[in-house]
Amino acid sequence: MPQLRRVPLADQAAEVLLGRIRAGEWALGSKLPGETTLAPQLGVGRSTVREAIRQLAGRGVLDSRQGSGVFVTALDAPEDWEQVLRRADIVTVIEARIAVEAEAAALAAGRRTPADLRAMRRALDGRMSEGQSIEEHVNADMALHRAIVAASHNEVLLDLFDGFVPRVRRAMVEMLRIRPVASESEDHAAHVAVVDAIADRRAEVAARESRGHLDSLKAALS
Template sequence: MEALRAAGRQSLVDTVVDQLRAQLTEGEWAVGDRLPTEHELAAQLGIGRNTVREAVRVLVHAGLLESQQGSGTFVRSTADPAAVLRSMRHAGALDVLELRVALEAEAARLAAARRDDADLERLRAALDGLRAQGDRAADADMVLHLAIIEATHNAAFTEVYRFFSAQVHESLAASLGDHEMPPIDLDAHAALVDAIADGDPATAERAARAVLQVPIDVVRALLDR
């Protein structure tokens, strides 16, 4: 490694974060590998240990590294979630809606098979909240969809959806603020909750697809202009 210097307005910590992130994604270390100590990294980069410590803390928070007290810092993942999120932010409305269909149709099917009484209580409360706030309430709509995801009782599914939910929310809020986008179909959302409550996976999957089909059709029509 060469000694680092901050570029332009970028802080030295940000520069170290970028350097370490690049090394992780390029395979410098494999998942499970132990990173060099703070002292070793500081010496290699020609910077202070405090700077290294702060950069490592950022990457731990991002899920790329894991600190184990008394053992050191280990590689948790070489897939950079920040890069994926940046790509998501450049995705179009249709891309995001198609992703939602793929995730939420399967989530609805699983939720119908696995939901418990607590899940049903959350779903009904979320549906009541959506009805109360109206058919342009993006925040209330997202609360309902997250409740469906959580009713799958699949930790991996929930984490993936939570990871993308910020972009989904931004896209939904932007779309619903456009007068050309349709309002939220409250009856379709109620039918989706009913299908999950009835424990009918096939109907729940169809209902989830129906919820998103109208906005998909509208966006496609707008793109074809």
């Protein structure tokens, strides 16, 4: 069995256990051996094993059940969301935005409130304010897209969108500095079309307009 040599030992122990799970030593739903078995295998004390198990439980890989033992609940640990986004190509991020925002627009068409509509209309006006810098325009654009997702009243979709914002914002600012939008009026009309479809409770149209706008953005960034 791999032995641990460097500190912090609990972090090392967690990675060794995760490696063994990834390698298929324990199947999904199976019970891990007890601390008295794992500790000598890893070359650490039982308290270190307990801390390693706690770490993996926090990452969703293990579940420690009182009186029953420790069970495998996932065969790998998801990467940190920010690290994934930092590494992802911006086009890949836009593709993920399409999945999130087209669905959010459809949901918003059925769930939007008068307050949601007011927020979207205000954000629309904010996109076209006179004398905006590129950064201010991008911030206003992100505010509109967020208002649309918020109108879906789906917290998971909103959390996903908020995760995209820093990566997308930087890319949009850089792109607009090099290559401004060919027609600001057409770009704004595309946003108006999404909001109007949501206001009219036309879910399919809202999703189609949202997807079409983001597909155009993807093409511009490719």
